[in-house]
Amino acid sequence: MPAVSVQNVTKRFGDTVAVENISFEIPEGEFVVLLGPSGAGKSTLLRILNGLTQPTEGTVHINDNPVTGRRSDVGMVFQMHYLVETMSAYRNALTGALSRVSLVESLTTQYERSDKLAALEALDTVGLLDEARQRAGSMSGGQKQRVGIARALVQRPNLLLADEPVASLDPKAAEEVMGYMKTAAHERDLTTVASLHQVNLAREFGERYIGLRDGQVVFDGGRDDLTMDVVDHIYYDDEEAGMVEAMG
Ligand SMILES: Nc1ncnc2c1ncn2[C@@H]1O[C@H](COP(=O)(O)OP(=O)(O)O)[C@@H](O)[C@H]1O
Numbered sequence: 001m002p003a004v005s006v007q008n009v010t011k012r013f014g015d016t017v018a019v020e021n022i023s024f025e026i027p028e029g030e031f032v033v034l035l036g037p038s039g040a041g042k043s044t045l046l047r048i049l050n051g052l053t054q055p056t057e058g059t060v061h062i063n064d065n066p067v068t069g070r071r072s073d074v075g076m077v078f079q080m081h082y083l084v085e086t087m088s089a090y091r092n093a094l095t096g097a098l099s100r101v102s103l104v105e106s107l108t109t110q111y112e113r114s115d116k117l118a119a120l121e122a123l124d125t126v127g128l129l130d131e132a133r134q135r136a137g138s139m140s141g142g143q144k145q146r147v148g149i150a151r152a153l154v155q156r157p158n159l160l161l162a163d164e165p166v167a168s169l170d171p172k173a174a175e176e177v178m179g180y181m182k183t184a185a186h187e188r189d190l191t192t193v194a195s196l197h198q199v200n201l202a203r204e205f206g207e208r209y210i211g212l213r214d215g216q217v218v219f220d221g222g223r224d225d226l227t228m229d230v231v232d233h234i235y236y237d238d239e240e241a242g243m244v245e246a247m248g
């Protein structure tokens with residue numbers, strides 16, 4: 001049984017086809033990088049996987065269960081961290097547990113001891129145990145993203161999704177955050193799909209790559225198959241790519 005199964009998924013917004021007849025399966029524990037230029041459909045696909053957006057056609061299954069709405073067993077890391085700046089890293093991480101409790105419980109915010117331990121463990125995984133008490137607002141962009149990853153881990157997800165998690169970071173911080181995300185995924189054998197637009201980072205961290213262009217899958221393969229030609233095909237018009245080639 002694959003961890004994720006996407007079958008003939010299409011998403012239209014009026015006349016715009018954001019995602020067009022996409023199918024793929026992801027085995028448990030695989031770290032997949034979604035590549036594609038702006039507008040290719042990466043965010044739409046991730047939102048469909050997360051149940052935040054309903055596909056116009058097609059189906060998505062996670063561990064054999066159809067995705068019909070927002071799922072608590074899918075963790076998401078966004079480009080912007082959406083942390084509560086006045087709360088500590090620890091408190092922010094702990095809010096990941098809220099997705100598993102009822103609204104009433106979340107209002108009283110009586111966290112279980114196991115959740116508190118999970119928050120500390122997750123902060124340890126992203127290298128922030130010593131900063132657990134630090135206010136999120138006083139942290140660097142890279143640290144905030146790591147707290148965002150910790151929060152997603154506290155959710156105890158079966159699937160981790162990340163939509164351009166390092167797009168707003170400088171190259172060094174971006175590399176660090178991706179490193180922690182990969183470690184976290186491997187430690188927990190967590191199936192992960194992360195969209196990245198930096199090809200060099202993608203090359204360093206991906207195991208499998210799905211390339212989107214105009215809402216369609218134009219590449220699905222491993223690192224060795226991700227040649228410069230393939231990257232050109234994903235990112236540039238053929239005419240443009242031809243020109244680049246002609247210019248040497
Ligand atoms: N809520 C929406 N309403 C209308 N069009 C949308 C909406 N979300 C995405 N689109 C369109 O769908 C296409 C894919 O967008 P998106 O998934 O955001 O791509 P990416 O994340 O790769 O940049 C784009 O043409 C975008 O304008």
Ligand SMILES: [Mg+2]
Binds near residue numbers: 042044
């Ligand atoms: Mg996007």
